[in-house]
Amino acid sequence: xxxxxxxxxxxxxxxxxxxxxxxxxxxxxxxxxxxxxxxxxxxxxxxxxxxxxxxxxxxxxxxxxxxxxxxxxxxxxxxxxxxxxxxxxxxxxxxxxxxxxxxxxxxxxxxxxxxxxxxxxxxxxxxxxxxxxxxxxxxxxxxxxxxxxxxxxxxxxxxxxxxxxxxxxxxxxxxxxxxxxxxxxxxxxxxxxxxxxxxxxxxxxxxxxxxxxxxxxxxxxxxxxxxxxxxxxxxxxxxxxxxxxxxxxxxxxxxxxxxxxxxxxxxxxxxxxxxxxxxxxxxxxxxxxxxxxxxxxxxxxxxxxxxxxxxxxxxxxxxxxxxxxxxxxxxxxxxxxxxxxxxxxxxxxxxxxxxxxxxxxxxxxxxxxxxxxxxxxxxxxxxxxxxxxxxxxxxxxxxxxxxxxxxxxxxxxxxxxxxxxxxxxxxxxxxxxxxxxxxxxxxxxxxxxxxxxxxxxxxxxxxxxxxxxxxxxxxxxxxxxxxxxxxxxxxxxxxxxxxxxxxxxxxxxxxxxxxxxxxxxxxxxxxxxxxxxxxxxxxxxxxxxxxxxxxxxxxxxxxxxxxxxxxxxxxxxxxxxxxxxxxxxxxxxxxxxxxxxxxxxxxxxxxxxxxxxxxxxxxxxxxxxxxxxxxxxxxxxxxxxxxxxxxxxxxxxxxxxxxxxxxxxxxxxxxxxxxxxxxxxxxxxxxxxxxxxxxxxxxxxxxxxxxxx
Numbered sequence: 001x002x003x004x005x006x007x008x009x010x011x012x013x014x015x016x017x018x019x020x021x022x023x024x025x026x027x028x029x030x031x032x033x034x035x036x037x038x039x040x041x042x043x044x045x046x047x048x049x050x051x052x053x054x055x056x057x058x059x060x061x062x063x064x065x066x067x068x069x070x071x072x073x074x075x076x077x078x079x080x081x082x083x084x085x086x087x088x089x090x091x092x093x094x095x096x097x098x099x100x101x102x103x104x105x106x107x108x109x110x111x112x113x114x115x116x117x118x119x120x121x122x123x124x125x126x127x128x129x130x131x132x133x134x135x136x137x138x139x140x141x142x143x144x145x146x147x148x149x150x151x152x153x154x155x156x157x158x159x160x161x162x163x164x165x166x167x168x169x170x171x172x173x174x175x176x177x178x179x180x181x182x183x184x185x186x187x188x189x190x191x192x193x194x195x196x197x198x199x200x201x202x203x204x205x206x207x208x209x210x211x212x213x214x215x216x217x218x219x220x221x222x223x224x225x226x227x228x229x230x231x232x233x234x235x236x237x238x239x240x241x242x243x244x245x246x247x248x249x250x251x252x253x254x255x256x257x258x259x260x261x262x263x264x265x266x267x268x269x270x271x272x273x274x275x276x277x278x279x280x281x282x283x284x285x286x287x288x289x290x291x292x293x294x295x296x297x298x299x300x301x302x303x304x305x306x307x308x309x310x311x312x313x314x315x316x317x318x319x320x321x322x323x324x325x326x327x328x329x330x331x332x333x334x335x336x337x338x339x340x341x342x343x344x345x346x347x348x349x350x351x352x353x354x355x356x357x358x359x360x361x362x363x364x365x366x367x368x369x370x371x372x373x374x375x376x377x378x379x380x381x382x383x384x385x386x387x388x389x390x391x392x393x394x395x396x397x398x399x400x401x402x403x404x405x406x407x408x409x410x411x412x413x414x415x416x417x418x419x420x421x422x423x424x425x426x427x428x429x430x431x432x433x434x435x436x437x438x439x440x441x442x443x444x445x446x447x448x449x450x451x452x453x454x455x456x457x458x459x460x461x462x463x464x465x466x467x468x469x470x471x472x473x474x475x476x477x478x479x480x481x482x483x484x485x486x487x488x489x490x491x492x493x494x495x496x497x498x499x500x501x502x503x504x505x506x507x508x509x510x511x512x513x514x515x516x517x518x519x520x521x522x523x524x525x526x527x528x529x530x531x532x533x534x535x536x537x538x539x540x541x542x543x544x545x546x547x548x549x550x551x552x553x554x555x556x557x558x559x560x561x562x563x564x565x566x567x568x569x570x571x572x573x574x575x576x577x578x579x580x581x582x583x584x585x586x587x588x589x590x591x592x593x594x595x596x597x598x599x600x601x602x603x604x605x606x607x608x609x610x611x612x613x614x615x616x617x618x619x620x621x622x623x624x625x626x627x628x629x630x631x632x633x634x635x636x637x638x639x640x641x642x643x644x645x646x647x648x649x650x651x652x653x654x655x656x657x658x659x660x661x662x663x664x665x666x667x668x669x670x671x672x673x674x675x676x677x678x679x680x681x682x683x684x685x686x687x688x689x690x691x692x693x694x695x696x697x698x699x700x701x702x703x704x705x706x707x708x709x
Contacts, residue, residue: 032291032329033329034289034290034311034325034326034328034329036310036311036313036325037310037311037312037313038289038311039250039286039289039311039312039313040312040313041192041193041248041312042193042248042249042250042286042289042311042312043187043192043193043194043195043196043245043248043249043250044127044132044193044194044195044196044249044250044252044308044312045187045196045198045240045249045250045251045252046195046196046197046198046252046254046304046308047197047198047199047200047233047251047252047253047254048094048097048197048198048199048200048254048255048256049200049202049203049226049229049230049233049253049254049255050090050139050140050199050200050201050202050203050204050255050256051090051201051203051204051205051255051256051257051258051259051268051269052203052226052229052255052258052259052280052281053255053258053259053261053276053277053279054083054255054258054279054280054281055276055279056222056223056226057070057071057074057281058070058071059071059074059075059079059281059283060079060081060281064223066223066226066227066230067226067227067230068230068234069230069231069233069234069237070230070233070253070281070283073251073253073283073285074281074283075292076285076292077251077283077284077285077286077290077292078283078284078285078290078291078292078293078294078295078327078328079281079282079283079293079294079295080281080282080283080284080295080299080324080327081294081295081296082295082296082297082298082299083254083279083280083281083282083299083300083301084278084279084280084298084299084300084301084341084343084361085255085256085257085258085277085278085279085280085300085301085343086102086103086300086301086302086342086343086344087103087109087257087273087343087344087345087346088257088258088269088270088272088273088277088278088345089110089111089256089257089269089270089345089347090111090140090142090143090204090256090257091108091110091111091112091114091142091143091147092106092108092109092110092111092114093256093257093301094143094149094199094256095108095116095148095149096300096301096302097254097256097301097302097304097305098122098123098124098149098197098305099116099120099121099122099123099302099305099319100123100302100303100304100305100306100316100319100320100321101120101302101319101320101321102300102302102320102339102342102406103344103346104342104344104406105320106120108147108148109344109346109350110346110347110350110351111142111347112142112147112522113350113521113522113551113553113554114147114553115146115147115148115553115584116147116148116149116151117148118148118151121316122149122151122152122305123152123195123305123308123309123316124136124149124151124152124153124195124197125151125152126152126309126314126316127152127195127309127312127314128152128153128154128195129152130314131193132193132194132195133154133190133191133192133193133194133195134152134153134154134155134194134195134196135153135154135155135156135157135183135186135187135190135194135195135196135197136149136150136153136155136156136157136158136196136197136198136199137157137179137180137182137183137186137196137197137198137199138156138157138158138160138179138197138199138201139160139173139174139175139176139178139179139199139200139201139202140160140172140173140174140199140201140204141158141160141172141173143158143199144158144585144588145158145584145585145586145587145588146555146581146584146585146588150585153197155186156587157179157182157183157186158587159182159587159618159619159620159621160172160173160174160178160619160621173201173204174201175202175210175232176200176201176202176228176229176232176233177232177235179198179199179200179201179232180198180200180232180233180235180236183196183198183236184236184239184240184243187240187243187245188239188240188243188245192248198236200229200232200233202225202226202228202229202232203222203225203226203229203259204225205259205268206465207221207222207224207225208221208225209221209224209225209227209228210228213225213227213228213231222259222261233253237251246287247287249286249287250284250285250286250289250290250308250311251283251284251285251286252282252283252284252285252304252308253281253282253283253285254280254281254282254283254301254304255280255281256280256301257269257277257278257280258275258276258277258278258279258280259276259277260272260274260276260277261276263276263383264276264384264451265451265452265455266451266454267454267455267458268458270345270347270348271345271347271348271447271451271454272345272357272447272448273343273344273345273357273359273368274384275366275378275382275383275384278343280301282299282301282304284307284328290328291328291329293328293329295324295327295328297324297327298340298341298361299324299327299340300320300321300340300341300342301321302319302320302321302339302340303321303322303323303324303340304321305319305321306319306321306322306323306324307323307324307325307328309323310323310325311325311328320339320340320342321340322337322340338360338362338402338403338405338406339406341360341361341362341402342358342359342360342403342406343358343359343360343361344356344357344358344359345357346358348447348450348454351486351487351488351522352450352453352454352483352485352486352487352488352489353445353485353486353487354441354445354446354447354450355370355371355441355445355446355447356441357369357370357447358403359403360399360402360403360406361378362398362399362402364377364378364379365377365378365392365395365399366378366384367389367396367399367400367403369400369403370446370447370448371441371442371443371445371446372443372446372448372449373389373396374387374389375387375388375389375392375395375396375399376388377392450483453479453482453483453486456475456476456478456479457476457479457486457488457489457492459475460472460475460476460479460492460496461492461496463475464495464496464499469496469497469499469500469689470500472496473493473496473497473500476489476492476493476496477493480493484516485516485518487513487518487520487522487523490509490510490512490513490518490523491510491522491523491526493506493509494506494507494509494510494526494527494530495526497509498530498533498690499688499689499690500689501688501689501690501692503530503533503534503690504534506530507527507530507531507534510523510526510527510530511527514527520550521547521550521551521554521557524543524544524546524547524550524557525544525547525554525556525557525560527543528540528541528543528544528547528557528560528561528564529560531543532544532560532563532564532567537564537567537568538568540564541561541564541565541568544557544560544561544564545561547561548561555581555584555585555588555591558577558578558580558581559577559578559581559588559590559591559594561577562574562575562576562577562578562581562591562594562598563594565577566594566597566598566601571598571602574594574598575595575598578591578594578595578598579591579595582595587618587619589615589618589619589622589624589625590624592611592612592614592615592618592622592625593612593615593622593624593625593628595611596608596609596611596612596615596625596628596629596632597628599611600628600631600632600635605632605635605636608628608632609629609632612625612626612628612629612632613629616629621652623649623652623653623656623659626645626646626648626649627645627646627649627658627659627662629645630642630643630644630645630646630649630662631662633645634662634666639666639669639670640670642662642666643663643666643667643670646659646662646663646666647663650663655682655686656686657683657686657687657688657691657694660679660680660682660683660686661679661680661683661694661698663679664676664677664678664679664680664683664698665680665701667679668701668705673705673706676705677702677705677706680698680701680702681702683695683698684698684699684702
């Protein structure tokens with residue numbers, strides 16, 4: 001779960017929707033055969049709108065006019081009417097889109113804890129190798145470069161700002177116009193041919209559309225986010241048309257998955273795999289080259305990259321997808337193939353120890369393989385209200401055979417070596433069998449019987465986001481009381497307790513879970529971080545070292561381990577850990593900032609300033625980097641420069657307690673007490689519970705500066 005916002009070009013968006021789109025003023029051709037390589041040398045713009053339900057797009061039946069941009073593209077291009085994602089999660093779905101492989105083949109099964117193997121080609125690596133300029137512009141941390149999708153891109157713009165306000169429950173994202181603005185600038189200046197991927201995250205929860213969309217959709221904020229993203233896309237296309245960059249450009253618009261919005265009792269996505277989260281819009285548009293029409297054949301996201309490459313006269317070998325080029329012209333049906341209809345939803349299995357969900361769609365029938373199996377006739381029952389598994393056993397058996405024929409590698413946790421297991425046992429923790437995938441699941445593990453717990457987990461985090469910590473703690477303890485084997489519940493409970501200023505209780509929760517055999521990598525990272533923050537550095541290092549051993553791809557574990565080493569005075573080990581992160585993700589703001597802090601604390605001030613400036617050059621929104629740069633200036637005696645940097649931070653985070661404290665104390669040293677007190681009073685009002693000692697000290701400072709206050 002990840003997000004955040006901005007505000008810029010609404011006048012342009014309103015003008016766009018009112019005036020129409022000049023880039024679509026052309027006459028559609030009659031249907032004709034499109035040859036392989038017909039778009040050789042053309043540019044490619046791939047747009048993915050995160051969490052966009054197909055039925056919210058006008059071209060797919062929504063009558064409320066939310067998506068005029070996509071509707072025009074669909075009207076003038078080809079709308080794929082039966083397109084599906086292979087997994088209702090952002091990272092693995094985009095990996096399938098870019099690699100043309102289903103999750104068991106590419107190996108990325110969940111958000112956050114997996115990374116695409118460097119040996120797997122993507123459409124970006126293939127086009128880059130054939131001379132294309134390539135760039136990606138992503139809207140949220142879930143697609144950060146650390147997860148392996150940056151390969152093949154000359155520019156991978158994931159500069160959404162990695163800094164967070166301490167003690168706050170928030171996510172890291174940027175609004176659509178913050179993505180489209182750099183995308184438009186890059187495309188306008190890029191040498192042809194170019195390939196650009198633009199990812200808009202806005203429809204993802206939390207639903208908080210900007211004005212005027214919030215006012216237009218006061219009771220339907222998800223719809224407001226969809227309308228806003230569509231408007232931002234329209235503004236992008238309009239600007240590209242004015243720059244002449246759409247004349248020889250293939251445009252593809254799709255989504256990674258949909259949103260349940262309460263269907264089948266699912267609030268958002270990722271738990272189940274019903275059509276509300278699997279079915280996605282998919283539109284191909286190319287001026288004067290692709291005739292208008294509708295393609296009805298079943299299509300998966302794995303088919304998108306092969307189709308693009310086929311049109312460009314290139315090939316993609318050893319993939320699960322296939323080109324849908326013929327669908328762009330004669331609309332002829334294509335024989336179904338099992339891999340293209342495969343889907344999975346494994347987050348609940350990986351984070352909750354619930355039964356893994358896999359399934360397949362073939363000839364309009366959909367099988368969901370769970371302890372309580374489901375079969376739906378999508379033609380007669382598109383809302384999946386009637387499970388016909390018991391009545392249609394012949395169809396069910398056929399689909400089960402197809403599903404069994406797909407190489408479905410289990411998505412188990414990383415194997416734990418004997419040394420790591422022994423180390424954990426010496427600390428009092430156990431690596432349970434449940435975390436290695438060796439388990440038989442029953443109907444009690446079917447997510448349909450556990451959906452209420454999933455809702456409770458989400459409601460608890462929503463309460464924490466409102467600072468209702470006691471309510472969130474009670475709700476999470478209730479979840480654990482009902483189902484004690486949910487690693488994610490312990491992780492979230494520890495997070496809430498930490499945010500509430502109760503770190504000792506948070507450590508007790510995680511250590512209790514680890515003693516029960518729930519010591520997976522994310523839990524250990526949380527525990528190691530808590531131990532670090534409470535000064536138990538030796539134990540923190542041991543725990544985080546085990547987490548890195550369990551999952552060497554976990555860059556967060558390496559970052560936290562580096563921080564622990566730094567606090568222990570093990571500077572060389574800390575630098576090695578941070579550089580290991582930067583080897584994978586060279587623009588990691590957290591790693592660059594941590595490295596800058598390390599240089600500063602080891603009296604390498606010039607290196608600190610250079611590293612922090614490098615971080616800010618990559619992303620000017622990195623609060624931690626700018627704050628540390630200000631500290632470096634302050635230590636050099638340049639308090640005025642430090643105040644300038646801290647004030648820049650406050651422009652984007654006006655309630656950041658660290659910055660309010662620092663700028664207030666700096667102004668006191670400069671003798672500007674009146675200004676200083678204003679900032680220190682803001683600090684007192686904004687500080688979270690974990691800052692209680694600092695608040696008491698600041699109150700004394702205020703009283704000393706102004707005895708009457």
